[in-house]
Amino acid sequence: MSLKDSLEPIFNKLPAVASPEGHVHFKNKLMWTLGILVLYFALANVPLFGLSSDSIDLFESYRAFFAGASGSLMLLGIGPIVTASIVLQLLVGADVIKLDMSDPSDQAFFQGAQKFMVFVMIILEALPQIAGGYIQPDQALASTLGISIGAITFIIFIQICIGGLLVLFMDEVVSKWGIGSGVGLFIVAGVSQQIVTGLFNWATDSSGLPTGLFPKWIYIVQNVGADYLFSGDGITFMLVRGGILALISTVMIFLFVVYVESTRIEIPLAHSAVRGARGKFPVKLIYASVLPMILVRALQANIQMIGLLLSSKGITFLGEFSGSKPINGLMYYLAPIHSPYDWIPSLVRETFTSYGAPVPAIWQIVLHVFVDATFLIVGGIIFALFWIETTGMGAKPTAQKIFNSGMQIPGFRRNIGSIEKVMIRYIPKVTVIGGAFIGLLTLIASLLGTLGSTSGTGLLLAVSIVYRLYEDIASEQMMEMHPMIRSFFGQE
Template sequence: MGALRYFAKLGEVVPSVPRPTRRPDLKYRLIFTLAAVAVYYAMASTVVYPLTAGAGPQLPMLMQVVFAATTGTLAQLGIGPIVTAGLIIQVLVGGKLIELDLSKPEDRKLFTQAEKGLALIIAAVEAAGFALAYRLNPYVTASVALQFFTGALILLILDETIQKGYGIGSGVSLFILAGVARTIVWDLLAPVTVTITTPEGSTVSQYYGVIPYIVSSSIGGGLDLGRLIYGYVPGYLVGGEAAMLPSLTGAVATLLLLFVVIYLQGMKINIPVTVQRAPGIRGRVPLNFLYVSNIPVLLFGIIVSDVLLIRNMVEAYLPQHRWLAESLNSALLYLTPPRGLLGVYYDPVRALVYAAVLMGAAVLLGLMWVEVGGLSPAQQAENLVRSGISVPGMRSNPKALEAVLARYVYPLAILSSLIVASLAVVADVFLVFGGGIGLLLASGIIQQLYTALTYEQALEMYPTLRKFIGE
């Protein structure tokens, strides 16, 4: 608890706005939400001084998507510190390593402030780690690190302001969705040309976006099926990864995967229950088929980003231990997917290892999240009994209800983790726009935002509902 209070004390340093005394209307909250997205886009497009666009070590696609990060910009860290800090505190509290009763206002405040404080520490460490990777002189490195840290601080403030009721949803989800949407639109419509030098010394210029490429090639001729289907430029193919560009296959796969994910998210497993106060009334408690949602792949993305950060710091601080940096590079190779069908063809071992690691990690992380995220059978049974709900033919006993729920919860957690990981692997193989994990995260966020907007619209249309729900 002492460490938590230290983090909370540090979190008080972060500027914050008070909660609105009266809930702002929906129009105002929509405008504020869009303004926050605009600020994020501006940050993701602002290269920090004195770096240049595209210079230095590039962030893996996985990290760019999961953390809404952009290499070399004010959004270099993205929401990484916020997400990582939140998950660490959640695991500590959910695992009972720190005793907090989140039903008490003072404990909830301590929880929130501790998240902010830990996020500041993580942001400082990550900013230093990424700045060191550019190998600049100490003063310039400190300047770059400060700019990275400032960007993370701005996103932290925006996230808190949105969650306090000035916007809709959460800033973390909003920025992830904005990053994935930007990638999808760019891959589909980018009118810029890319010039690539082949090993033979010749150059190849093509439109980056799929639609501009198809239109220009149809008009001027020279439509290349290899680029269209596999996403590679003829004459420049190294291990199946070099010069990979958006393809028509990726566009079609993006639509198909989006439909599949939306369908799976709508599936429910219904458990028959009775209401104690009205024994004759029976109902159903729905459990989501994707029980742990996209949390396992999100946690996997955090692990990969941490390995990358450690690699950067080892290369900067311990150049004499080159073997350690090379070991981490080898680990990163198998923790990130090969690019496209040709990447799988040229390096099948990497593809198989990545798929096995992602699926195995997803199952373990999914089961862990069930226990620490309030999704365990015991926690669910306690909540249902407190609400006056029981299973037909059984006494209103949390242990009996827990045994029934356990038959559903753990199989669903394992199955949903495997399904989400499998979808991510398939999406990466077919070069889905935004990446497999990114599209999974985005689809879940879209559903959450739709639910939140529907809820807010209902309150706008029927103000008397506020009295019934205590707002």
């Protein structure tokens, strides 16, 4: 008996959200999606019982694309789902696990394996944070309740695991009963909240300036002289600290992503049985969407977590940390770029001086940017290729869908092989170009910074996901009006 045959019965018994037996009406899908969104926001505001205020969030810098909220039931966010996807895609891509993703049984096995891996990752991401002392129990509460610190720690661990499971099943509900994916929905929710906070928050930062853009401008107008604002230092101050660069970057990313999402190659189709019935199959420039960027950043986040946990135990050969920020060694170069404070020399000097750490040399900063660029561009290509193969978007599954819908490519014989040959001309090449392009765009966005400190990656993901969600809604409405179109998408 093969490993697949041994594990398949176990995967089949894993708890799952039931799939709808028939077509789900568009209004019901919309209600399920909105309901899960409200539930997500509610759970993100439920604090972990027994958690000390001295706790440190290891993924604070990655909240824009890990979703969730520090100190809440949503502490892990989508981290376990994304990490499980990374591990499986690498194993399948390297042929360690041999699966044919065009085979429905292999697809079902992959999905079962991914769910099982999520369960494992929930534990593996929660335990190190507790064992490393980053998630700390409230000693005062323990003494008040008359129980041990270990009991409070165990209660916190159980809550974190429950939160991770809730995220997994909420994602399933959206995928099966709603519109789009839960992972994308949670990212958009988190980024949107950060942007609103970045515009209107009156709380002050360490420099005494309000965090929100509009309160910050009001404060500057009232307290800073015009002669300084129009000087060289004043212009730099307004661009970086005043948030003008972040505002420009945010608007540019929004417009550019919408433009790029609409860029596509359209392959003509004709119906084999209905004369005159024609259509087009669009191959977008960002064919694999921007979700592979989550996998790249998640890989970096997990590498950083390993370095941070080792550093907390006094093992510093990979680098030392100040809080959750790497300040030297290999971890410094592997850390993602989040804002101008990570690469503009004067701002880097200011940041590291506040940490009381040696300031990196210019060549070290340049190498840091180069390593992050390599991660994003090369990683974007690799994960984009893995993504289309594991989600049924490759040339062969796409050709099968077109053939099953009764469509064919004009000028070619009506068989799967002919359609697949045409798809092979476009899909792999566009996927590589799109993966590299979205990696480059993510790098530029990260270098410039964004409103609300969402990070360039987070904003890029949010804009692209919202655009795709808009297309999904339009598609759902079209299928409601024209039920025959559902057959092309393999829906009942």
